[in-house]
Amino acid sequence: MEEGTRDTEKRMNKTILLASRPQGMPTPDNFKLVEAEMPRPQEGEVLIRTLYLSVDPYMRGRMNDRKSYVPPFALNEPITGGVVAEVVESRSDAFAAGDIVTGLLPWQLYTAAKGDHAEVTSVRKVDPRLAPVSTALGILGMPGLTAYFGLLDIGQPAPGETVVVSGAAGAVGTLVCQIAKIKGSRVVGIAGSDEKNQYLTDELGVEAAVNYKTSIDLRSALKDACPGGVDVYFDNVGGEVSDAVLTLIxxxxxxxxxxxxxxxxxxxxxxxxxxxxxxxxKSALMQGFIVSDYAARFGEAFGQLGRWVAEGKLKYAESIVEGFENAPQAFLGLFAGENLGKQLVKVGD
Amino acid sequence: MEEGTRDTEKRMNKTILLASRPQGMPTPDNFKLVEAEMPRPQEGEVLIRTLYLSVDPYMRGRMNDRKSYVPPFALNEPITGGVVAEVVESRSDAFAAGDIVTGLLPWQLYTAAKGDHAEVTSVRKVDPRLAPVSTALGILGMPGLTAYFGLLDIGQPAPGETVVVSGAAGAVGTLVCQIAKIKGSRVVGIAGSDEKNQYLTDELGVEAAVNYKTSIDLRSALKDACPGGVDVYFDNVGGEVSDAVLTLIxxxxxxxxxxxxxxxxxxxxxxxxxxxxxxxxKSALMQGFIVSDYAARFGEAFGQLGRWVAEGKLKYAESIVEGFENAPQAFLGLFAGENLGKQLVKVGD
Incomplete structure (x- = not known):
């Protein structure tokens, strides 16, 4: 214990704070990287070392000072988001040093976390034999659950139906495309580059992919891609892309x-x-959801997603930015459509 | 039979045609009242004499030459809609002279109709002991079914929840308000006159009624009426009224x-x-529907609506315009909000 404590004190901690709230598009100035005290785990806690940070579009909403389904980030407090980390010191019976864990945690190099799911700074174990541990932030994490429940519970695609996915090359979209294929649907992806669309058609096997940035008449391009109309529209994007899709339902x-x-x-x-x-x-249904609506069924989804991964039925793409200090840039890149699949920040080995 | 035939020939038939398609708000010129041949029922058919015509907002869509869930009215052909009629001559084993029937039928004084539900010009019997026969076009007809399925199947109001109804004083709205009350919900109606709102509060017992025409700040008036927010919004109206409600869900x-x-x-x-x-x-659901989506369950709804009427739990309001020739005016009045409850045209005794 004494040895461990001394070791901890030699480490340097860093954190990324919300420095200011963005007006419109966020900028690097909205974030601030600062040194931070090394946390000391209390009884029942673990000290963890961050391996991967997740950047997700929904985090933009938390930068506003506005009530939503998750509370806003506090000014001059750490950004929090999905993290995969390694336990470096455990004061909990449930964890041992070397365990890989995930949770919604501060953007820090080191954090003291609880093993209790009810706490914000809580973690659960990741099984590193199943897939690379980074997938706990993607296919075997929030994006996977989001694709699973949104598509299957709300979209309910039937064999032969046409499923259109906007943001199709993103963390959630790539999974939605594939799950819809598993269910026997005809899938049309919408993305913003030819490279992404090639990935969708060649790697994921979608029937058609439409580039919303280069299509002169998006509605007409979608109509060509969906000769039988649209039965399910999985929308990650909104705006004019959705306007075009909705004319074809x-x-x-x-x-x-x-x-x-x-x-x-x-x-x-x-x-x-x-x-x-x-x-x-059209007697049509439009339903919003957030993944935590389905918290009681996460076990079911993790089980099915894990089986599909093991069977090779679900591929996952990751875009990885290296370096803790580059997390803000990785986040901003989401709004420029820079990522193919899940955007991660690699912080440690 | 000879006697009956001669009697038929003495009668004069009239019909109201779609004379032209409206641009924007329809006018009386879009309709044309003409004399028509007296139909002769074929074997299996009945000759019916119209007692009541129904005018319904959805009929506006059929005046456009545009594909929708029901085909458009044809130019220079009779308008068709809900009708209650008396059988004056029967060549069907299923009907006798004097039977009261209802169906989707041409706007005519006399029509030859089938007893087969699969046909457009088909009729079903109305039980005159249950309620006035005009209710086959209201509470015990399409508006009743619409309120029943829309509210209970999609809205699913729970006891204590707040249900907001736009077009609350209309044929469907008055029923939605009452069914929501039966289910133990708190009901807030939105209508366009103080007289209507008084009916909603005093006769139907809704908790609050908001006049969208006189409220200077509709959102604020609704917020006052819905201190706990809005759990179910049953929308007959759309537009800016809905914009205000949707900020409070x-x-x-x-x-x-x-x-x-x-x-x-x-x-x-x-x-x-x-x-x-x-x-x-808000993880909220928005669902469109048309009553025919629920055709397989009409029996269930007719049974429940009939029991509620018999128990005095459902009141019905009717606005009646007298005279076949006034059917177009009654229809146009819907868009001026002239009706309280179900708007009918009385054609015969």
Whole structure:
């Protein structure tokens, strides 16, 4: 114990704070990297060393001082998000040094965390034999659960139906495309580069991929890609992409509102064509959700996602930025569509 | 039979045709009243004499030459809609002269109709002992079924939840308010006159009624009326009324899209605040429907609605315009909000 304590004191801790709230698109100035005290785990806690940070579009909402489904980040307090870490010191019977864990934790090199799920700074173990530990932030983490429940519980794709996915090359979108394929649906992805679309068609096997940035007439391109109309629309993006998709929905279509990344940085609420008339004449459903709505069923989803990974039915793509100090840039890159698959920040080995 | 035939020939038939398609708000010129041949029922058919015509907002959509969930009215062909009629001559074993029937039928004084539900010009019997026969076009007809399935199947109001109803004083709205009360919910109606709102509070017992025409700040008036937020929004109206309601929805709210009467006469698709961000952060559901989606369960609904009427738990209001020739005016009055409860046209005794 004495040895461990001395070792801890030699380490240097760093944290990334929310320095200011963005107006519109965030900038690096909204973040501040500072040195921090090395945390000392209390009885029942573990000291963890961060290996990977997750950057996710929903975190943009937490940068605003506005009540939402998760509380806003506090000014001059650490950003928190998905983290994969290694236990370096354990004062909990449930963990041993060397365990790999994940949780919603501060952006820090070192954190003292509880093993209790009820706490914000709590962690659960990751099984490193199943897949690379980084997947605990992707396919076997929040994005995986989000794709699983949003598509299967709300979208309910049937064999032969057409499923359109916006943000199709992102962390959630790549999984939605593949799960819809597993269910026998016809999948059309929408993404913002030819490279991404090639990945969708060549690697993930979607039937068609539409580049929303280069399509002169997006609706017409989508219509060509969806000759039988749209039965399920899994929406990560919102805005004009959705306007085009919604003109093509079939009777009893299901529209899954998972994200609206095109709107997150607008300074004024956006307006667009009203959706209610289309929903009415098509007897269509539009449903928003957040993954924690399904917390009681996470076990089911982890089990199924793990089996699909083990069977080689689900591929995962990761875009990795190296270095703790580059986490803000990785986050900002999400809004420029820089990532293919899950965007991660690698902090340690 | 000879006697009956001669009697038929003495009668004069009239019909109301779609003379032209409206641009924006319909006018009387879009309709044309003409004399018509007296139909002669074939074997298996009945000759019926119209007693009541129903005018319904959804019929506006059928005046456009645009594919929707029901085919458009044909130019220079009779308008068709809900009708209650008396059998004056039967060539069907299933009907006798004097039977009261209802169906989706042409706007005519006399029609030859089949007893086969699969046909457009088909009828089913109405039990005149249950309630006035006009209710087959209201509480015990399409509006009743619409309120029943939309509210209970999609809205799913729980005891103590707040249910907001737009178009609350209309044919469907008055029933939704009452069924929500039966289910133990707190009901807030939105209507366009103080007289209507007084009916909602004094006769139907809703907790609050908001006049959208006289409220200077509709959102603020609704907020006062819904201190606990909105759990279910049953929308007959759309547009800015809905914009205001949607700012007040609770987590896991259900938004039932039943009608959008404020938009039916617009010449251009309307724009408004995008709804997806609210649905997302509130895990809320928005679902459109048409009553025929529930055709397999009409028996269940008729049974329950009939029991509630018999028990005095459901009141019905009717606004009746006298005279076949006034059917177009009665229809146009819907868009001016002239009706309290179900708008009917009385054609015969």
């Amino acid at each position: 079939n009777n009893r279509a299901r529209i899954v509102i998972c994200g609206q990344i095109s709107l997150y940085n607008l300074e004024q609420p956006d307006t667009g064509p009203r959706v209610q008339p289309s929903l009415l004449v | 609770n987590n896991r709210a259900r938004i039932v899209i039943c009608g959008q009467i404020s938009l039916y006469n617009l010449e251009q698709p309307d724009t408004g605040p995008r709804v997806q961000p609210s649905l997302l952060v």
